[in-house]
Structure formats: C-alpha cells, structure tokens
Amino acid sequence: MEPLRIGLCGLGTVGRGVVELLDRNRDLITRRAGRELRIVRVASRTARPEVDLGGAEFGTDVAAVVNDPRVDVVVELMGGTDAARRLFDACLGARKHFVTGNKALLAGQGAHLLEQARAVGIAVGFEAAVAGGVPIIKALREGLAGNAVEWIAGIINGTSNFILTAMSRERRSFADALAEAQARGYAEADPTFDVEGIDAAHKLAILSALAFDVRLDASAVFTEGISRVTAEDIEYARALGYRVKHLGIARRSTGGIEMRVHPTLVPESRLIANVDGVMNAVVVHSDAVGSSLYYGAGAGALPSASAVLADLIDLARGNIVTPRLHGGQRVLPMSAVETAYYLRIPAVDQPGVLAKVAQILSFAGISIEAVIQREQAIRKEAGRQWVPVIILTHRVIEAAMDRALAAIQTLPEVVDTVMRIRVEPLDDHA
Ligand code: HSE
Numbered sequence: 505m506e507p508l509r510i511g512l513c514g515l516g517t518v519g520r521g522v523v524e525l526l527d528r529n530r531d532l533i534t535r536r537a538g539r540e541l542r543i544v545r546v547a548s549r550t551a552r553p554e555v556d557l558g559g560a561e562f563g564t565d566v567a568a569v570v571n572d573p574r575v576d577v578v579v580e581l582m583g584g585t586d587a588a589r590r591l592f593d594a595c596l597g598a599r600k601h602f603v604t605g606n607k608a609l610l611a612g613q614g615a616h617l618l619e620q621a622r623a624v625g626i627a628v629g630f631e632a633a634v635a636g637g638v639p640i641i642k643a644l645r646e647g648l649a650g651n652a653v654e655w656i657a658g659i660i661n662g663t664s665n666f667i668l669t670a671m672s673r674e675r676r677s678f679a680d681a682l683a684e685a686q687a688r689g690y691a692e693a694d695p696t697f698d699v700e701g702i703d704a705a706h707k708l709a710i711l712s713a714l715a716f717d718v719r720l721d722a723s724a725v726f727t728e729g730i731s732r733v734t735a736e737d738i739e740y741a742r743a744l745g746y747r748v749k750h751l752g753i754a755r756r757s758t759g760g761i762e763m764r765v766h767p768t769l770v771p772e773s774r775l776i777a778n779v780d781g782v783m784n785a786v787v788v789h790s791d792a793v794g795s796s797l798y799y800g801a802g803a804g805a806l807p808s809a810s811a812v813l814a815d816l817i818d819l820a821r822g823n824i825v826t827p828r829l830h831g832g833q834r835v836l837p838m839s840a841v842e843t844a845y846y847l848r849i850p851a852v853d854q855p856g857v858l859a860k861v862a863q864i865l866s867f868a869g870i871s872i873e874a875v876i877q878r879e880q881a882i883r884k885e886a887g888r889q890w891v892p893v894i895i896l897t898h899r900v901i902e903a904a905m906d907r908a909l910a911a912i913q914t915l916p917e918v919v920d921t922v923m924r925i926r927v928e929p930l931d932d933h934a
Pocket of ligand 1: 690698703804
C-alpha cells in the first residue's frame with residue numbers, strides 16, 4: 505500500500521517528539537497501521553539542523569506544506585490560533601486531513617471547524633489536545649461509546665497540579681511554585697492560561713462536547729484558577745480529610761449540563777485526590793462502567809507525540825477521526841449548580857462573630873458540616889486581632905451561597921475577602 509504522507513507544521517517540543525517517535529517505532533507503526541507513515545515535508549519558523557528529518561523537505565512556509573501534492577495529512581503543532589486557523593482553512597481548500605494538538609483553536613472555533621471539515625470530507629484528529637499522552641478522546645469516543653456519561657472530573661492542567669502539589673508537600677508559596685513550573689517548561693507561554701484555568705477550560709469544553717453533546721465552546725465553562733488558593737487552605741482541607749485539586753468538572757444535571765473549572769476539595773481517599781505533580785487524570789462516570797480513571801503524562805514531547813501518532817495511525821487505517829458533534833444540550837448556569845463549600849473567613853476574634861456568620865448561612869438555608877478556628881492561627885495586624893474561621897457546608901445551590909457570601913463580606917468583623925472553594929465527593933452518586 506501507498507504510505508500515508510505527512511506534512512508537519514511546527515518543530516517545537518511536540519513536533520520534534522513526533523519525528524523522534526515515528527523514527528523509533530517505525531516498524532511497529534507500519535505493521536499496526538497497515539502502511540508506512542512518512543513525513544515528506546516540514547515547515548517551521550526556526551530551522552533545526554540538529555533534528556534528523558529522515559529526508560523530508562524543510563522550509564519556513566506552511567502554505568508550501570499544504571500545497572505539496574504529495575501531502576495527504578497536515579499535522580499542526582505550531583500553537584497560537586490565528587496561524588493555525590489559516591492553516592486549517594488552507595487544508596479545507598486543498599482537501600487535506602488535519603491533525604492538531606491545538607486546544608485553544610478547538611475550544612474557540614471547533615464547532616464550526618468540525619462542521620466545515622465534515623462538509624468537505626476531510627478528517628480532523630485532536631487526541632493531543634486534551635491530557636497529552638492520556639488517550640481520553642479515544643476513551644470517550646470509542647471505549648465508552650455505548651455508555652451514557654453522567655459526570656467527568658479531570659486534572660487537565662499539569663502546571664496547576666504541579667503548583668498545588670508543591671504548595672501542599674513543601675508548604676511553598678504559589679508564586680514560588682509557579683516560578684519552578686515555568687523553569688521546568690510546563691507552563692503555557694502565558695502562564696495565566698494555566699493558573700487562571702483557561703487551558704483547563706479549553707480542554708473541558710472539548711471533553712464536554714464529546715461526552716454530553718453540548719456546543720464546543722469554552723466561553724460557556726465557568727472558570728476559576730488557583731491563584732487565590734493558599735498553603736493554609738491546603739492544610740485546613742487536609743485536616744478535614746480532603747486534598748485541594750484544580751478540576752474540570754462536567755455533569756449531567758437536572759436542567760442542563762454543568763461545565764466548570766475551579767479548585768476543589770476532594771476526599772483524600774479518591775484516587776484522583778492522589779494524582780500529584782505534573783500528572784493528569786480524568787475520571788469518567790458512566791452508566792454501564794461506573795467510574796473509570798485515565799491517568800498519565802499530560803504534556804511533554806513523547807506523550808503528546810503518542811497522541812498525534814494515534815490519530816495518524818487511525819487515518820492510515822482509514823478510520824474516520826472527525827467526531828459528529830450535535831451540540832444540542834443546554835449548559836446549566838453556574839448559579840444553578842449545587843455543591844458543598846469550604847469557606848475561609850478572616851474575622852476579628854471577638855464574641856458573637858461566629859454566631860452572625862452562622863445566622864446568615866442559616867437564613868440562606870445553608871447547613872454547616874464542620875467549623876475550625878485555631879487558637880494558634882490568630883494574627884495581630886494594624887492593632888486588630890483576627891483569625892481565619894473555616895466552615896465546611898452541606899450542598900446548596902451557588903446562587904444561595906453567592907447571596908450568603910455577599911452578606912458575610914459586609915460584616916464589619918470580616919477583615920478581608922472570604923475564600924470559597926467548592927467541595928465534591930466524586931463518589932458513585934455524585
Ligand atoms: N500547560 C499545559 C499543562 C500543557 O500544564 O497541562 C499541556 O496542555
């Protein structure tokens with residue numbers, strides 16, 4: 505059989521990983537795909553003479569890759585959305601298949617791009633866009649295709665997980681842990697994409713569109729990052745039997761599909777609560793299987809290259825990799841989402857404060873599960889003595905908690921912004 509001829513755009517970390525992995529496993533890939541996968545042309549802004557391209561033609565112009573009549577499939581690993589979109593449009597025009605790891609492109613414009621691709625009959629593969637080497641797209645589209653998914657909860661940003669782990673294990677500050685994540689090359693070019701949850705929201709939007717038939721649109725994901733979480737929150741959570749994880753959660757709920765990314769207290773006994781460092785993990789709870797967990801390296805040259813090659817091998821075998829997205833399900837607004845809460849209320853240490861807070865919560869119909877106020881946590885600042893009051897609540901809808909927090913925040917005894925972290929049991933019923 506004729507080889508599948510690949511045009512590779514981008515020779516950054518992942519692009520070089522694809523070249524390396526294809527070379528390393530050439531024979532087994534050919535056997536499994538039923539034909540050879542051959543890179544015939546490469547484009548990159550920067551020449552990388554140290555990379556052995558195995559005879560592929562090299563240039564700086566990506567248009568030349570699409571227009572090369574030998575190329576069957578274009579692999580976009582350039583990053584950024586504008587140039588990637590232009591490359592996709594060129595592929596549509598030239599009827600070339602498109603494989604990408606570009607989560608931002610898909611989360612912003614994917615619904616339209618996939619529709620266009622299906623209309624002209626080109627395939628779009630994006631296994632590398634979510635959780636790097638963890639084959640979660642295939643798990644949802646293939647392995648679990650006969651299941652109704654009830655909820656998904658994932659650690660899908662390795663940088664945030666690395667930072668929370670460092671804060672938890674070594675009691676380091678957020679800024680210090682972020683600096684190390686950047687130095688190790690985990691963070692996105694703009695680290696706010698990691699720490700403010702934007703990257704995770706992109707990935708959750710992709711997973712939700714596949715699992716729940718919501719429109720592929722990251723702007724519909726409620727998004728909160730980890731930059732306000734403190735080492736103290738992590739310690740209190742631990743005292744209450746929880747770990748703090750930055751999760752992307754999507755759930756079928758009465759009234760619509762929840763889609764939210766935020767720091768979350770997870771019971772320490774859950775497997776996902778123990779996924780540490782830069783690793784990714786996604787729990788999928790579906791009707792036939794119950795909970796299944798997908799764990800592994802969410803970024804890096806070879807893990808991401810593994811995902812790109814999975815799509816390319818599918819194409820070589822003649823499998824259709826472009827999903828059919830319907831997008832008809834309603835997204836539940838965050839104000840209607842029900843969850844439990846951890847609250848850290850910095851309050852003046854005097855009689856009656858806790859009673860006032862409890863009264864506000866009680867008026868809002870919010871039941872308290874646990875309270876911590878530690879003598880040794882008392883601070884003296886600007887002539888005032890205050891202390892963090894930690895409250896764990898039962899489940900309540902977000903709108904009720906918003907109203908209660910607004911009232912607590914106006915109490916004269918509350919000296920700073922109240923911290924809220926949502927709590928999820930992630931058990932078989934949640
Ligand atoms: N910055 C991303 C992360 C890389 O930290 O997970 C992979 O998308």
